[in-house]
Amino acid sequence: MRNVAIIGIGQTPVGEHWNTGLRALAAQAAREAIENAGSPTIDALYIANAFGGSINHQSHIGALVTDFIGLSGIETFAIEAAEASGGAALRTAYLAVASGLVNTALVVGVEKMTDSIAAAGVKARSTGLDADYEAAHGATLPALAALLMRRYIYENQLDISAFEGFSINAHANGSRSQNAMFRNVIKPGRFASAPIVADPVNLFDGAPDADGAAALVLTAAERAGDMVPQPVRITGSAASSDTLALHDRTDPLYLKAAYHSALKAYQQARVQPQDIDLFELHDAFTILSTLTLEATGFAKRGEGWKLAQDGHIALTGSIPISTFGGLKSRGNPAGATGIYQAAEAVLQLQGDAGANQVEGARTAMLQNLGGLGSTAITHILQI
Numbered sequence: 454m455r456n457v458a459i460i461g462i463g464q465t466p467v468g469e470h471w472n473t474g475l476r477a478l479a480a481q482a483a484r485e486a487i488e489n490a491g492s493p494t495i496d497a498l499y500i501a502n503a504f505g506g507s508i509n510h511q512s513h514i515g516a517l518v519t520d521f522i523g524l525s526g527i528e529t530f531a532i533e534a535a536e537a538s539g540g541a542a543l544r545t546a547y548l549a550v551a552s553g554l555v556n557t558a559l560v561v562g563v564e565k566m567t568d569s570i571a572a573a574g575v576k577a578r579s580t581g582l583d584a585d586y587e588a589a590h591g592a593t594l595p596a597l598a599a600l601l602m603r604r605y606i607y608e609n610q611l612d613i614s615a616f617e618g619f620s621i622n623a624h625a626n627g628s629r630s631q632n633a634m635f636r637n638v639i640k641p642g643r644f645a646s647a648p649i650v651a652d653p654v655n656l657f658d659g660a661p662d663a664d665g666a667a668a669l670v671l672t673a674a675e676r677a678g679d680m681v682p683q684p685v686r687i688t689g690s691a692a693s694s695d696t697l698a699l700h701d702r703t704d705p706l707y708l709k710a711a712y713h714s715a716l717k718a719y720q721q722a723r724v725q726p727q728d729i730d731l732f733e734l735h736d737a738f739t740i741l742s743t744l745t746l747e748a749t750g751f752a753k754r755g756e757g758w759k760l761a762q763d764g765h766i767a768l769t770g771s772i773p774i775s776t777f778g779g780l781k782s783r784g785n786p787a788g789a790t791g792i793y794q795a796a797e798a799v800l801q802l803q804g805d806a807g808a809n810q811v812e813g814a815r816t817a818m819l820q821n822l823g824g825l826g827s828t829a830i831t832h833i834l835q836i
Contacts, residue, residue, distance in 0.1 A: 486670050582824060665793065
């Protein structure tokens, strides 16, 4: 297998794009990534999208976008893994280029969440849960995240304020990012008093649904250096899965898929947690940030929240996370989220993160989760 590198990135601001359709959003990010890569010949396009069929009434998005940006005739299809669709599409492109069957691949993640009213949006998001045993009984992602959070609080004898450091950090970083949906700063002490969404999950705890598109161009590492000044190598790529329904897990506070995909990626890249300079994790809820840090080896069981409380996750900390605001402040355009994570990590490794720069960053890890960890896809990038 060939080594693979990222040679181009593109991003739209995350927010409510009422006047821009699905294909136009995708095209904006795709064209920017192709230009950033030096306008190479694209052999394949892989689209990440989670809810186009249910919210936008549009499937067959690969052909739609490929035709719209003038690449009709190349290999193209969409990849869906709920909120982990972006990570899945990146892994698909990585495998295609690594195999030698595709020379240069374009990956685009796109989501148009604001094309639906609140109830319809909740119904669409719930298609990523177990339809028979969760969604049919009214369970939603925030409600299930609340069950996890409540159990974690009980087992570790905490209160809700223990989690505020994650949101404070995300918004502090997002306040300096031009692509972030919410750039407001959360002051210490305000987190616990926010309006409840699903007790104990509150308005400052969960990431907002949003519209957005991000794109990457991948090619073989041996030719990447001749195409752009500073390619970023993908040295680890791994995926794993857990039960879809939360009630089927023997230990709901152990993100098994997150653990196994991270372990495989560490082994491929020949690194350990202490070698990671920044971690773009899937902070859809603060409980997921906590459990992810524990599952991926950055904290002991029951102590993930301490990394936020003690400042370790800040840009100057031992394991910076959500460096451009993460899902919480940047916003969560579902299927595009994993591609945003990768684009942000590339900026960090190339030293182009501006006010959000992690000093001396050379190794970054990304982990994209579907549902509450039913799918976990981990990538390690190095300069």
